[in-house]
Amino acid sequence: MNLITGKNIYLKYQSNLALSDISFEIPKGRVTLFLGKSGSGKTSLLRCIANLNSSYAGEICFEEKPIKLLSRPDRVRAIGFVAQQFNLFPHMTVLQNCMQPQRLVLGRSFEEAEQKAQELLNALEIAHLGSRKPHELSGGQTQRVAIARALCMDAQALLLDEPTSALDPESTGKLRDILKLLLQKGVSIAISTHDMSFARSIFDRGYFMESGKIIEESGSRIQQYMQH
Amino acid sequence: MIDSVLPLLLKASLITLEASALGAIFGILGGLLLGVFNSQRLRQPGIAQLIDLYVAVIRGTPIFVQLLIVYFALPELLQVDIPPLAAGVTALGLNSSAYLSEIIRGSINAIPVGQWEAAETLGYNRTQTLQHIILPQAIKNALPAITNEFSTLIKESSILLFIGVPELMKASRDIVARELRPMEVYGMTALIYLTMTTVVAMFTKQLERKI
Numbered sequence: 001m002n003l004i005t006g007k008n009i010y011l012k013y014q015s016n017l018a019l020s021d022i023s024f025e026i027p028k029g030r031v032t033l034f035l036g037k038s039g040s041g042k043t044s045l046l047r048c049i050a051n052l053n054s055s056y057a058g059e060i061c062f063e064e065k066p067i068k069l070l071s072r073p074d075r076v077r078a079i080g081f082v083a084q085q086f087n088l089f090p091h092m093t094v095l096q097n098c099m100q101p102q103r104l105v106l107g108r109s110f111e112e113a114e115q116k117a118q119e120l121l122n123a124l125e126i127a128h129l130g131s132r133k134p135h136e137l138s139g140g141q142t143q144r145v146a147i148a149r150a151l152c153m154d155a156q157a158l159l160l161d162e163p164t165s166a167l168d169p170e171s172t173g174k175l176r177d178i179l180k181l182l183l184q185k186g187v188s189i190a191i192s193t194h195d196m197s198f199a200r201s202i203f204d205r206g207y208f209m210e211s212g213k214i215i216e217e218s219g220s221r222i223q224q225y226m227q228h
Numbered sequence: 229m230i231d232s233v234l235p236l237l238l239k240a241s242l243i244t245l246e247a248s249a250l251g252a253i254f255g256i257l258g259g260l261l262l263g264v265f266n267s268q269r270l271r272q273p274g275i276a277q278l279i280d281l282y283v284a285v286i287r288g289t290p291i292f293v294q295l296l297i298v299y300f301a302l303p304e305l306l307q308v309d310i311p312p313l314a315a316g317v318t319a320l321g322l323n324s325s326a327y328l329s330e331i332i333r334g335s336i337n338a339i340p341v342g343q344w345e346a347a348e349t350l351g352y353n354r355t356q357t358l359q360h361i362i363l364p365q366a367i368k369n370a371l372p373a374i375t376n377e378f379s380t381l382i383k384e385s386s387i388l389l390f391i392g393v394p395e396l397m398k399a400s401r402d403i404v405a406r407e408l409r410p411m412e413v414y415g416m417t418a419l420i421y422l423t424m425t426t427v428v429a430m431f432t433k434q435l436e437r438k439i
Contacts, residue, residue: 050349076351087346091364100360105351153350 003028003157003188004049004067004079009058011044011212018044019056020212026157026190029183033199033206034192035222041212042192043084046159049190050081062157073106080150084162086142088134094121094145095130098152106153113152120148124178140171147178157188164195176201200226229412233403237413240399241420247316247388247395248381254321255381256374259328264358266329267336269344279329286326292387295319299391316388316395320381328377335370336362368439375432379425386421396420 004026011019019041026032034042047053049060051067060067062078070078088097098117102108108116121127124144134142143163150158164172179189179202193199208216208225216222264270266279286294299315310318339362347357389398400417404410
């Protein structure tokens with residue numbers, strides 16, 4: 001069953017066509033990769049799915065409801081987005097980063113928000129970092145906090161934009177383990193990446209993009225591309 | 229000489245502090261409002277141009293002229309009586325808000341776009357984003373400049389003597405007219421100003437270290 005679907009997506013940046021006639025599916029409980037070189041449109045597509053860019057033509061739906069029409073709380077419960085730079089709030093501790101969105105957006109009480117945050121920080125093995133500020137964390141730790149923060153909102157699908165670009169090999173391995181854990185918990189995952197060794201290690205299904213178009217879906221060309 | 233003059237100057241310096249503090253509060257609130265609505269991501273056509281015009285007028289004219297307009301011209305225009313201290317605080321506040329709005333605007337613009345986007349993807353609305361994510365960071369970055377503005381106001385408040393506010397500069401000028409000892413009286417006055425601005429500077433450094 002598909003959790004997120006996109007049909008005939010077009011996106012223009014001024015006169016440049018960033019996405020052209022893109023249709024895709026992100027099935028429930030699986031990893032979907034968006035592969036391709038820099039500038040191929042992977043990040044633009046993920047930003048459209050996360051509703052960070054809503055000026056696209058076409059339709060992106062979550063469980064058949066257009067994402068643009070979802071209320072804010074419904075949208076965050078549907079889709080979590082972890083940007084390439086992770087974007088933790090630097091003036092808050094790790095725990096506050098995970099708690100404040102729950103309290104403000106989902107209206108949870110302090111105790112409920114804290115319990116949920118602790119639960120996820122524990123699952124991602126970073127509970128001991130709760131009182132630290134983002135500048136005191138390593139790249140891998142920062143990423144895990146960003147993932148925990150998105151999942152604290154009960155996001156059913158997690159979008160990760162170039163998740164390995166700021167990670168060392170050890171942290172990349174750890175990320176792989178975390179993604180497997182999330183899949184077991186039923187979270188659907190979509191990843192944009194040009195890191196082929198990482199892509200190979202988690203490949204389930206995917207799309208190969210070039211110049212804003214999907215030119216291959218889970219086919220031989222993707223296998224071939226990942227060998228390089 | 230010191231025994232008789234110093235208490236009078238210290239008493240007047242309380243008025244200086246009162247006018248500067250009230251002017252600073254006015255300036256910070258006004259500067260915050262103008263800075264927010266003139267920042268890159270929140271500026272609205274029309275409102276932003278009005279703010280730009282206000283800032284240009286205030287920054288392009290002497291504070292003394294602004295004070296005289298508030299004290300002499302505004303009451304005539306509005307048909308209300310404005311007491312000297314209120315007029316002084318208003319002029320200081322209006323002047324300060326223009327300078328602070330530019331500081332706050334720059335500081336908001338300097339917050340990485342990723343912070344706005346992270347808040348958006350977590351479901352924050354515009355007000356929540358501003359209140360909980362952007363302003364705490366922007367104000368922290370602008371804090372040295374904001375507290376420095378308080379120092380500037382302490383010094384600039386000396387022009388309130390021209391509309392009869394009994395602040396430090398007016399007290400010292402009155403004493404000099406009576407005692408004819410300009411060196412000692414103005415010397416003491418300068419020292420009191422220096423003490424006040426030094427205390428503010430020390431407070432600023434403490435605050436910077438703390439946050």
